[in-house]
Amino acid sequence: MTTNGQAMNGDRIILQLQGVQKSFGRLDVLRGVDLDIPRGSVTCVIGPSGSGKSTLLRCINLLERPTGGRVLFEGQDITAIRKEDELNAVRRRMGMVFQQFNLFPHKSVLENVCLAQEKVLGRDRSEARPRAEALLARVGLANKLNEFPERLSGGQQQRVAIARALAMDPHLMLFDEVTSALDPELVKEVLDVMKELAAEGMTMVVVTHEMNFAREVADEVVFMDGGVVVEQGPPREVLDNPQNERTKRFLGLVLEH
Amino acid sequence: MEFIINYYFDFDIISDEFGFVVSGLWMTIKLWLVASLLSLIWGLVLAVLRQLPGKALAPIRGLTIAYIDGFRGLPALLVLLLVSGFLAAGQSDGVLPKWLGLPTWFGEPTWFWYGVIGLTLTYGAYLAEVYRAGIEAIPHGQMEAARSLGMSHGKAMRYIIVPQAVRKVIPPLLNDLIALMKDTSLVFAIGGSELLDAGFSIESDYFNGSGLMLGAIFYLVLTIPLARLVDVLLKREQRRTQRGGGDADAGEAEEPPNPNIGLAGA
Ligand SMILES: Nc1ncnc2c1ncn2[C@@H]1O[C@H](COP(=O)(O)OP(=O)(O)OP(=O)(O)O)[C@@H](O)[C@H]1O
Numbered sequence: 001m002t003t004n005g006q007a008m009n010g011d012r013i014i015l016q017l018q019g020v021q022k023s024f025g026r027l028d029v030l031r032g033v034d035l036d037i038p039r040g041s042v043t044c045v046i047g048p049s050g051s052g053k054s055t056l057l058r059c060i061n062l063l064e065r066p067t068g069g070r071v072l073f074e075g076q077d078i079t080a081i082r083k084e085d086e087l088n089a090v091r092r093r094m095g096m097v098f099q100q101f102n103l104f105p106h107k108s109v110l111e112n113v114c115l116a117q118e119k120v121l122g123r124d125r126s127e128a129r130p131r132a133e134a135l136l137a138r139v140g141l142a143n144k145l146n147e148f149p150e151r152l153s154g155g156q157q158q159r160v161a162i163a164r165a166l167a168m169d170p171h172l173m174l175f176d177e178v179t180s181a182l183d184p185e186l187v188k189e190v191l192d193v194m195k196e197l198a199a200e201g202m203t204m205v206v207v208t209h210e211m212n213f214a215r216e217v218a219d220e221v222v223f224m225d226g227g228v229v230v231e232q233g234p235p236r237e238v239l240d241n242p243q244n245e246r247t248k249r250f251l252g253l254v255l256e257h
Numbered sequence: 258m259e260f261i262i263n264y265y266f267d268f269d270i271i272s273d274e275f276g277f278v279v280s281g282l283w284m285t286i287k288l289w290l291v292a293s294l295l296s297l298i299w300g301l302v303l304a305v306l307r308q309l310p311g312k313a314l315a316p317i318r319g320l321t322i323a324y325i326d327g328f329r330g331l332p333a334l335l336v337l338l339l340v341s342g343f344l345a346a347g348q349s350d351g352v353l354p355k356w357l358g359l360p361t362w363f364g365e366p367t368w369f370w371y372g373v374i375g376l377t378l379t380y381g382a383y384l385a386e387v388y389r390a391g392i393e394a395i396p397h398g399q400m401e402a403a404r405s406l407g408m409s410h411g412k413a414m415r416y417i418i419v420p421q422a423v424r425k426v427i428p429p430l431l432n433d434l435i436a437l438m439k440d441t442s443l444v445f446a447i448g449g450s451e452l453l454d455a456g457f458s459i460e461s462d463y464f465n466g467s468g469l470m471l472g473a474i475f476y477l478v479l480t481i482p483l484a485r486l487v488d489v490l491l492k493r494e495q496r497r498t499q500r501g502g503g504d505a506d507a508g509e510a511e512e513p514p515n516p517n518i519g520l521a522g523a
Pocket residue numbers: 024027029047048049050051052053054055056177512513514515516
């Protein structure tokens with residue numbers, strides 16, 4: 001029974017976390033996270049290592065099953081899904097980009113971007129290929145279609161990974177420290193792609209250590225520590241005028257250098 | 258000295274019986290090709306069954322592991338005798354139809370198919386372990402990337418994991434196929450007329466080992482190039498990984514492997 005209110009809520013709030021918990025055995029990694037993500041917004045999640053940021057993203061697309069709480073995506077409680085193919089259908093509407101790129105090394109750049117379009121969405125090659133080419137051109141890799149991932153720089157690989165996720169026409173994009181494995185001079189090219197994406201209105205949840213990116217692009221900054229959201233708000237407030245002691249200490253450490 | 262040469266290299270016998278030994282060689286090659294092909298397929302099926310995700314499929318995983326452990330732990334000859342005895346007895350008791358109990362599929366003799374079945378049961382188990390090593394060597398990020406794109410576990414295995422895993426384990430697979438080549442001679446025990454049998458029947462007829470020696474040479478002609486090929490492939494792989502390229506860097510995430518990913522759907 002979907003109430004009217006919930007349906008309308010699913011319209012504006014694309015993703016809602018309600019008391020999400022996750023433990024691995026006796027280790028409580030998430031201890032009740034509440035979060036509303038409005039459609040078209042950019043939310044940057046910051047916090048010290050081990051605070052549960054990656055686990056949070058993985059609970060959103062159910063690579064990990066939360067051990068408590070609910071995740072509502074486009075009005076649907078996806079944590080209640082038990083059927084494998086329903087779950088796949090939900091994951092299809094969310095894109096995820098990983099710190100380690102995780103491109104398919106046995107496939108060319110073009111095939112990396114076409115494969116899931118064909119095998120998951122059922123598009124045929126004549127439909128998938130132009131879509132892939134357009135996306136790869138957009139991330140500046142129009143001339144690398146037939147290269148294999150190992151021949152690309154980290155920044156190029158990560159841009160392919162973004163194109164691969166976008167090819168599924170996701171309604172929400174999750175980014176997990178996507179520039180942390182990159183040489184410093186390659187960070188900008190990836191962040192630029194993400195900025196463009198944000199400007200085009202993509203809903204994004206971005207785990208990042210790039211404070212300048214958060215300040216410039218985020219609508220909302222979420223500071224996590226110890227498996228809970230400690231402080232959240234517009235970047236001007238959280239980053240420039242933090243209220244919580246833990247936030248101040250973390251930002252002091254990060255912004256020092 | 259002369260006796261040794263006469264015993265192993267009697268050219269009169271060799272030229273008289275050459276065609277007979279070659280026909281045995283041909284059977285050995287056919288047996289090896291068919292058993293190899295079926296073992297490669299059966300081993301892959303077992304390896305994939307063993308990786309099925311979720312609690313609900315635990316019984317299938319358990320059965321698969323029991324099968325693999327069982328057949329790896331038995332002498333291939335014993336399996337061969339168990340299978341051929343069972344099929345023959347089942348046929349003569351009327352429990353099994355003739356086409357199954359005394360198979361002569363594609364015009365090949367019954368011992369040939371007993372050999373194929375017995376060797377496939379055994380080598381499927383060996384090869385399943387080789388595939389498994391390959392599958393487990395694929396960085397976990399590959400499965401996660403595939404799943405995050407909405408692929409099912411099955412599609413991720415089929416398009417992402419297995420193709421990479423197979424590439425990694427081609428040399429050890431070939432090693433096992435070399436062993437299989439030699440083990441085709443076990444059908445000797447169930448009346449097979451292949452290379453070993455040809456050599457041995459010459460030895461019985463003439464009290465002379467030239468036929469067996471010719472058989473030995475043929476086995477080496479088949480196995481040594483394969484062994485060299487394995488070496489070349491391994492060297493090439495080594496160079497690739499030493500260059501620091503390859504897929505090794507594509508997913509060695511710091512995160513611990515996540516055993517739950519497949520469970521998500523269960
Ligand atoms: N599959 C797992 N099994 C057991 N423990 C896990 C698993 N995944 C994560 N953890 C643990 O959960 C805690 C939080 O991990 P998580 O990766 O979410 O942190 P993070 O905030 O992303 O850190 P980082 O900034 O280092 O990426 C860590 O202590 C980690 O060891």
